Every structure is written in C-alpha cells, then in structure tokens.
Amino acid sequence: MANDTLPPLADIRAIVTDIEGTTTPIDFVRDTLFPYARPRLGSWLRTHADSAEARDIITQIERETARSHTLEQAIAQLEAWSDADRKILPLKVLQGLIWAAGYADGSLVAPVYADVPPALQNWQALGLTLAVYSSGSVPAQKLLFGHTDHGDLRGLFSHWFDTTSGGKLEATSYRQIAATLALPPSAVLFLSDHAGEVAAAQGAGWHALLLTRPDSPPPVAARPGQVALHRFDQIALAAAVA
Numbered sequence: 001m002a003n004d005t006l007p008p009l010a011d012i013r014a015i016v017t018d019i020e021g022t023t024t025p026i027d028f029v030r031d032t033l034f035p036y037a038r039p040r041l042g043s044w045l046r047t048h049a050d051s052a053e054a055r056d057i058i059t060q061i062e063r064e065t066a067r068s069h070t071l072e073q074a075i076a077q078l079e080a081w082s083d084a085d086r087k088i089l090p091l092k093v094l095q096g097l098i099w100a101a102g103y104a105d106g107s108l109v110a111p112v113y114a115d116v117p118p119a120l121q122n123w124q125a126l127g128l129t130l131a132v133y134s135s136g137s138v139p140a141q142k143l144l145f146g147h148t149d150h151g152d153l154r155g156l157f158s159h160w161f162d163t164t165s166g167g168k169l170e171a172t173s174y175r176q177i178a179a180t181l182a183l184p185p186s187a188v189l190f191l192s193d194h195a196g197e198v199a200a201a202q203g204a205g206w207h208a209l210l211l212t213r214p215d216s217p218p219p220v221a222a223r224p225g226q227v228a229l230h231r232f233d234q235i236a237l238a239a240a241v242a
C-alpha cells in the first residue's frame with residue numbers, strides 16, 4: 001500500500017475506469033494507436049464498402065452531421081475528425097476495426113500503468129464490480145485490455161461502456177451506467193484523467209477521482225471539490241464488499 005493513500009471511501013460497490021490517461025499513457029493512444037489507424041481509415045472503408053460495418057459507420061456519420069455522404073466524403077470526414085482527435089462514435093468504431101489487425105499481428109501492445117493490474121485484482125477479490133467507460137468503442141476497449149504489456153486483463157472487467165451510453169461530459173450518461181450496473185450512484189466510483197468527466201460523474205451522484213499521471217501532458221488541474229491522485233494504489237476503500 002502506498003504511504004500517500006487517500007482517506008477511505010465508504011460503501012463503494014463498483015469502480016468504473018477511463019482508459020486514456022488513466023489506465024494507459026496518453027502517449028500510446030496519441031503516438032501509436034491514432035497514427036496506426038489514420039492512414040488506414042480510407043483503405044479500410046474502401047475495401048469493406050459493402051460490409052454491414054461500413055454501412056453502419058456511414059449511417060452514424062450522416063446522423064452526426066445531418067447530411068448524406070458519398071464514400072469519399074465519409075472518408076474525408078473521418079480523417080478530419082481523426083486529425084482533430086474528436087471522440088466521435090463512427091471514428092471510434094472504425095479505429096477499433098483497424099486496430100484489431102495490429103493487435104492480432106503483434107504490432108500493437110497496450111501499455112498499462114504498473115499500479116493498475118494489482119489494484120484491479122485487489123478490488124475484484126474484494127467483490128467489487130469493475131467496468132470500463134471510455135470514448136474508445138467497446139470492441140476497441142476489449143482489444144486494448146486483451147493485449148497489454150501485463151497480459152490479457154479483460155477478465156478483470158464485467159461491464160464495458162462507450163459513448164453509446166452517452167457522452168462522458170454528461171451526467172445523464174453516468175446515471176444510465178449506474179442503472180445498468182443496478183447500483184445507486186453513490187455506490188459507484190469513477191476514475192478519469194479529465195476534470196470535466198469527473199465533474200459529470202459527480203453531478204450524477206457518483207464518487208469520482210481525478211488521475212493526474214506525471215507523464216500526462218499537459219498537467220491536469222483538479223476543480224474545486226475534486227480530489228487528484230497519481231496512482232490506483234492511493235485509493236483506499238473503507239470496507240470489503242460481499
């Protein structure tokens with residue numbers, strides 16, 4: 001246990017974690033995952049143009065932009081969203097489909113901070129429900145946690161949420177996730193590197209902590225009423241959960 005542990009949190013029955021900047025360095029997402037997908041967005045969509053996945057992606061683009069798109073217009077839109085690092089569903093779905101090949105052939109391996117696996121294992125042993133809530137699509141989340149530098153960590157999580165549950169800056173998303181977990185909001189703890197996401201979770205009645213990883217650029221400032229920490233082993237729970 002770290003000697004800079006936070007005051008214990010009581011009655012927590014589920015812990016929901018963000019990925020980028022929280023379990024996994026921002027650098028990996030920005031400098032490895034996104035550049036891997038970016039030059040393949042067009043070729044994937046052209047090659048799979050007749051597939052249900054491609055049609056769904058174009059439908060989602062049209063829903064987001066409220067106008068119809070040719071295949072090439074859809075590709076240009078996805079490339080623009082990628083360049084702007086937009087956390088937008090059709091882009092996230094396509095990135096996940098592209099990363100699958102990179103994880104399968106070993107060119108992608110996801111780093112997870114060393115404090116994360118032991119903390120998750122400890123919380124799972126205590127009987128807590130563990131879940132992921134990320135802007136990355138659920139298939140992309142499972143690929144990432146299935147191919148980490150600590151092995152396959154998917155078995156630690158029982159629930160996976162992406163922006164089909166709503167945006168991460170909206171309190172309603174957290175209310176919906178708590179309902180899916182069949183827990184009162186006050187029994188759920190959210191971990192994120194984004195102060196706006198922490199505020200949204202708090203707005204839904206969740207506990208929430210701000211991860212300020214020392215290697216995350218730029219440094220994140222906690223808002224009033226937010227508690228910041230550097231590592232998962234600083235989190236203490238008041239009582240074991242049955």
Ligand SMILES: CSCCC(=O)C(=O)COP(=O)(O)O
Pocket residue numbers: 018019020021029033087092095133134135136137140141144168
């Ligand atoms: C899980 S796939 C890689 C991460 C990603 O695409 C992303 O947008 C991460 O956003 P987060 O909500 O985890 O900060």
Ligand SMILES: [Mg+2]
Pocket residue numbers: 018019020021022192193194
């Ligand atoms: Mg994040």
